[in-house]
Amino acid sequence: MFPRILEIKKNLQLLKDKLKKIEKHIHNLIQTTQRFKQIEDILVTVPGIGNRSITGLLCYLPELGKVTRKQITALCGLALYVCDSGQMRGKARTKKGRAHIKEILYMPMLTSIRINPIISRFYQHLRSRGKPAKVALIACMRKLLTILNFLVKNKVSWKACVTK
Template sequence: MAWTLLAQLRELGQLSRQKIANLVGVAPLNRDSGTVRGHRSIWGGRASVRQVLYMSAVSGVRWNPTLKAVYQHLIGNGKPTKVALVACMRKLLVYLNAMVRDQAPWQVQSVA
């Protein structure tokens, strides 16, 4: 995972959390037209990075206490499993972006 992120996402640590999520393609984008409000979905971005984040999130919601708590919270609120997993992908990317920016190691985050 680390090699893919470093090689294919050189902007990691330099962009805001919204911009890095949009660059990778895990930010929810709207499909609105006029007064019609469409569904939000993810698309575009760097597919190879998104694939690595997907597999990392699958492992993370099972073994990482921080991501597991986020995932369980979303499932408890009635979100579909795929939506909750994509939210964990975005959360993981935001954490990694902050770690690279601050040059800090991983710390377990408490989820309120």
Template sequence: TPIWRERENLLTSVPGVGDVTAHTLIAELPELGALNRRRIAALIGVAPLNRDSGTFRGRRMIAGGRANVRNVLYMAAVTSIRWNPAVRTQYHRLVAAGRPVKVALVAAMRKLLVILDAILRDGRPWHPA
């Protein structure tokens, strides 16, 4: 339908997001563009969960959410680190600060998800800042 085609064109305007990623997001994540960034990150499972109890401060982890979307977003984030300047800058900043590579990659996934959510919410294609 024309609405899906428009959503696909908006999503694929972002460097690092291809047809497979766009189709998966459209099919499995109809909420994209309608929720705020914290809720959409929690829905996918890229928002950190804390395991604190009393004075004990546990490690942060990601869990839950929609696994198919998270898997596709992982590959899109790997591609975006190479081709998308906004995601690349954040990733290299975190790695330079001493964060583990996988932690920086999950942060890149979340950054990409927030960008895609904002693009669909505003209805405007990608324009680098």
């Protein structure tokens, strides 16, 4: 093999090892901080939400459970803003907000559409009404985020909320 390829493989392995150490450190911080541990215990019960999503939400969204559903969707850039002016009628669009949250919720949303009964039903309903897939996906992200906010605010697990 070429010496350059061996060097790249070695550097890649070093980076993977560093990433594992950082993830372990973050996990330890979550376990030792009471508020983070409480939130993690709630979020882990939601179908489709995994450890990386939880870590990202804890990191980039400290307001989770402390604000209203409208405020949380606006913070994350998932609130709809109507583009109307005078007689011009435009489409409603999402804008601004924290792009990191959209990135964090994208993959869990794809999973939730398949395994989370509430999100799946909502997605299918939107698609049956003729909404494009991306529009339905963003609407589901908004719905999931408001559900997560509700669960954390009321300190309730997913199962306790769904079985009521």
